[in-house]
Amino acid sequence: MTRIARGQKTSSTLGMALLSLLAREPLSGYDLAQRLDDNVGFFWHAQHSQIYPELQRLATRGLISGKTVKQSDRPHKKIYSLTERGKKTLAEWVTSPFDAPPLRDELTLRAWSLWVADSSRAAALFRAEETRHRKRLAEYRAFEKQIEAGWQAQLDDPSTPEFATWATLLRGLGYEKEYAEWCRRLADLLERRPRS
Amino acid sequence: MTRIARGQKTSSTLGMALLSLLAREPLSGYDLAQRLDDNVGFFWHAQHSQIYPELQRLATRGLISGKTVKQSDRPHKKIYSLTERGKKTLAEWVTSPFDAPPLRDELTLRAWSLWVADSSRAAALFRAEETRHRKRLAEYRAFEKQIEAGWQAQLDDPSTPEFATWATLLRGLGYEKEYAEWCRRLADLLERRPRS
DNA sequence: GGACGCATGTAATAGGTTACATGATTAC
DNA sequence: GTAATCATGTAACCTATTACATGCGTCC
Numbered sequence: 001m002t003r004i005a006r007g008q009k010t011s012s013t014l015g016m017a018l019l020s021l022l023a024r025e026p027l028s029g030y031d032l033a034q035r036l037d038d039n040v041g042f043f044w045h046a047q048h049s050q051i052y053p054e055l056q057r058l059a060t061r062g063l064i065s066g067k068t069v070k071q072s073d074r075p076h077k078k079i080y081s082l083t084e085r086g087k088k089t090l091a092e093w094v095t096s097p098f099d100a101p102p103l104r105d106e107l108t109l110r111a112w113s114l115w116v117a118d119s120s121r122a123a124a125l126f127r128a129e130e131t132r133h134r135k136r137l138a139e140y141r142a143f144e145k146q147i148e149a150g151w152q153a154q155l156d157d158p159s160t161p162e163f164a165t166w167a168t169l170l171r172g173l174g175y176e177k178e179y180a181e182w183c184r185r186l187a188d189l190l191e192r193r194p195r196s
Numbered sequence: 197m198t199r200i201a202r203g204q205k206t207s208s209t210l211g212m213a214l215l216s217l218l219a220r221e222p223l224s225g226y227d228l229a230q231r232l233d234d235n236v237g238f239f240w241h242a243q244h245s246q247i248y249p250e251l252q253r254l255a256t257r258g259l260i261s262g263k264t265v266k267q268s269d270r271p272h273k274k275i276y277s278l279t280e281r282g283k284k285t286l287a288e289w290v291t292s293p294f295d296a297p298p299l300r301d302e303l304t305l306r307a308w309s310l311w312v313a314d315s316s317r318a319a320a321l322f323r324a325e326e327t328r329h330r331k332r333l334a335e336y337r338a339f340e341k342q343i344e345a346g347w348q349a350q351l352d353d354p355s356t357p358e359f360a361t362w363a364t365l366l367r368g369l370g371y372e373k374e375y376a377e378w379c380r381r382l383a384d385l386l387e388r389r390p391r392s
Numbered sequence: 393g394g395a396c397g398c399a400t401g402t403a404a405t406a407g408g409t410t411a412c413a414t415g416a417t418t419a420c
Numbered sequence: 421g422t423a424a425t426c427a428t429g430t431a432a433c434c435t436a437t438t439a440c441a442t443g444c445g446t447c448c
Contacts, residue, residue: 043304
């Protein structure tokens with residue numbers, strides 16, 4: 001049996017994440033790292049050490065093209081933008097058959113062993129996690145208000161980036177709300193203060 | 197600067213996952229792989245190729261101990277059980293300070309690029325995902341009924357494994373419900389059938 | 393005879409994090 | 421001076437998946 005040629009993997013999710021960001025605006029590796037931290041950090045994340053090599057691979061495959069921009073006051077940078085081929089690849093990936101990789105949630109795993117742990121310490125942990133998720137929820141709600149005020153028209157049109165941003169925000173809102181409520185319920189149970 | 201000694205890492209999450217399972221009942225590597233597929237597969241997962249070496253490491257550290265059990269009809273197996281030290285390590289890990297590793301959700305990432313994709317194909321994808329999550333939700337609800345019927349007494353006591361199982365089930369129910377609803381809402385929006 | 397379940401392992405590869413490395417400019 | 425931000429890269433390591441490898445017993 002001849003080996004299937006290696007190094008030909010057509011799409012890593014990280015690569016698609018970078019294309020996703022570049023589809024909206026041309027960005028440098030540094031910019032991309034920032035956005036993968038705060039902007040879309042809720043559902044995808046990567047370090048700069050992973051980003052720079054991946055950008056080179058995407059460029060080799062003709063999905064993006066980079067220009068070096070010289071700046072007088074700061075170090076020069078490479079700004080990448082999507083090529084037509086890149087946009088096509090991205091569009092196809094979005095609706096391609098989906099194998100959900102298994103979820104890993106360490107807090108839920110810990111909950112599964114709650115019975116061996118100290119209940120009051122466990123309650124404190126879940127209170128702390130509830131707070132963390134409530135904070136994020138509050139941030140998302142603030143963003144939601146902005147969006148609903150400023151992007152009314154675009155939210156009806158699935159072909160706008162605003163619609164897509166709003167779509168992910170809806171997920172963030174639901175996710176954090178549910179997570180916070182679960183944490184709170186568990187903390188209550190662990191402290192034996194049954195809710196009404 | 198002298199290097200910090202290597203190979204001393206005290207706890208991998210996978211290791212804790214295995215201890216979590218062994219805290220409930222002694223199991224073989226094969227059994228563990230099965231449970232990490234269906235039983236606790238919702239929030240943690242591992243392949244057998246990762247499990248066997250990890251078991252050896254845990255045994256070296258004295259957290260578990262294994263006995264070879266000879267079977268006449270089947271291949272012999274190694275049954276591992278938690279040691280006292282293992283149980284202590286597990287209990288401490290459960291409530292130890294928590295750094296939530298960043299969430300990665302490929303479907304949400306795809307949603308962020310919905311605007312470049314074909315809407316009707318996208319709607320089909322989200323319908324399919326909705327179905328997948330609804331199926332899981334139905335399974336969890338069936339399990340919930342069993343639990344509430346059979347484990348009434350234990351559910352008030354956080355020191356029982358039944359309580360801990362129920363705690364994770366609550367998370368599963370909330371997670372799948374929210375996910376399914378999000379998928380449905382997006383599919384509706386993409387098909388321009390606004391909900392009441 | 394062949395597929396499937398039980399049972400345990402190793403090897404190769406891919407994906408991701410942490411650490412190493414460099415260097416300019418600006419703000420304190 | 422020193423920390424922080426901008427800016428790009430490589431190396432080492434850890435984690436996880438896929439593939440390779442073996443072998444017995446049962447069911448069809």
